[in-house]
Amino acid sequence: MRLHDRVFLLLGGTGGIGKALVEPLVRAGARVIIASRHPEKLEHREGVSLVHLDLAAPDLDQQLVRLGDAYPDIDGVIHCAGQNCFASLGNMTVNELDAQIAVNLRSAMIVARHFAPRFEKAEQGALVFVGSTFGSIGFPGYTAYCASKFGLRGFSEALRRELADTPVQVIYVAPRATATDMNPEAVNELNRALGNAMDAPEAVAAQILAAMENDDRRRFLGWPEKLFVVINGILPKIVDKAMLKQLPVIRRFLNPGVLS
Template identity: 60%
Template sequence: MQLRDRTFLLLGGTGGIGRALIEPLQAAGARLVVASRSQPVLPLPDCDWVQLDLAAANLGAELARVSEQHPLIDGVIHCAGQNRFCRLDALAMADWQQLMAVNLTSAFAVSAHFVPRFRERGQGALVFVGSTFGSIGFPGYSAYCATKFGLRGFTEALRRELADTPIDVLYVAPRATQTTMNPGAVDALNQALGNRVDPPETVARDIVDTMVRSQTRRYLGWPERFFVMLNGLLPRLVDQAMRRQLPVIQRFLMTEGSK
C-alpha cells in the first residue's frame, strides 16, 4: 500500500497506539486527520484534528461532517477502543453497550460511510486494530473479547466482500500493550503470568509495516501468534492452560472488582 501523499483519518489518535502511529505515518509521507472525542491535551504535530464520538447515536451524520471538512480522505485507521477487565456479573449493561458501540458498531458505521466514497475515488483503505483477544477468549475479558472477535469476523467478511474493488481491508492484532487503557490490576496480572507487554511505539511501527506490505491480517508477538493458531485448531489445550492460570486471574479480578 502506498502511503505517501495519502490522507488517513486516524480514529483514536490522541492516546496509546493511535498517538504512537502519528510519527511513523508522517515519516512514510501520509497526511493525517486525527479524530477523538475530546480535544487533545498535547499538540498534534502537523495534523488536522476533528471531534468525533464513536459512541454517538448520530455517528453517521458526524462522519458526513468529517468527510465534508476533509474530502481528500482516502483511508481510515480504526485504532480507537475501550476495555474492561472484570467478572461478568460486575459488568453493567451500560458498560457492555459502550464497549460494543466503540469497539465494534463504530467499525461498521465507518465502513458503511467510506466504502461508497472510496469506490468513487478508485482507491481506499480500511485498517482495523484488533487484539489477540479477538482470537483467544480470556477470563475477565468476556465483553472485550466479544467485541474483538466480532471485529475480526467483520473485517474478514468485509475484505472478501470487497475483493474485486480497489479498497484494501487490513486487520492487525497486537498482544498486550503498555497503554493507559490498562488498569493497575491488568499490569500486575501480566507481570504475574509472565506475559510480554509491548510499548505502543513498537506496535505502531508494526502496523505501518503491515500497511506498507498490504498484509491483510497480522498477529503481533510470539508466542501469542502460536496460541492464536493453537486455539483455532485445538481449543481444548488452551482451555487446559487457562484453567491452570485461573486462580491467579481470579485473584486480580477480585482486586479490580473491589475498586
C-alpha cells in the same frame, strides 16, 4: 500501500497505539486527521488536523457525513480506538458493556459503511482495523472486550472478502498485550504474574505500518501468542486446560481479596 501523500483519518489517535502512529505517518509524508471527542485538548502540529467525532454517539453516521464533506480527500482510515473493562461479567454495568460494543465494534462497522463506497468509487482507499489477540482467544475477565474484538475480526474478514474485487484494501492487525494507559494496574500486575510480554505502543505502531506498506490482509503480533491463536482455532480444549491452570491467578487480580 504507499503512505506518502495519503490522507488518513485516525480514530483513537489521542493515546496508546494511535498516538504512537502519528509521528511515523507524518514522517512518511502522510497527512493525518485525528478524530476525538475533545479535539480542543490536543496539541496542534504540522501535518495533523484535529476534528470532533464521538464514536459512541447514536448519530455517528451523521457525524461522518459532515466529516467527509469537510475532508473529501480522505483515502485511508485507521481504526485503533478501543475500550476495555477488566472485570467479571457479573460485575460489569450495562453501560460498560454497551461502551465496549459501541466503540470497539459498532463504530468500526459504521465508519466502514461510510467510507468503503467512497473509496470504491475513487478506486483507491484503505480500511485498517486494529484488533487484538483477544479477538481470537477468549480470556477470563474480558468477556465483553473479547466479544467486541471477535466481532471486529469477523467483520473485517467478511468486508475484505466482500470488497475483494475492488481496489479497496481491508487490513486487520491483532496486537498482543500492549503497555498503554488503558490498562489498569491490576492488568499490568496480572501480566507480570503470568509472564505475559507487553509490547510498547511504538513497537505495535511500527508493525501496523509494516502491514499497511506490505499490503498484508491480516497480521497477528507476538510469540507465542500467534501460536496460541492457531491452536485455539484448531484444538480449543488445549487452550481451555491452559486457561484453567491460570484461572486462580487471574481471579486474584480480577477479584481482589480472593485467594488463589
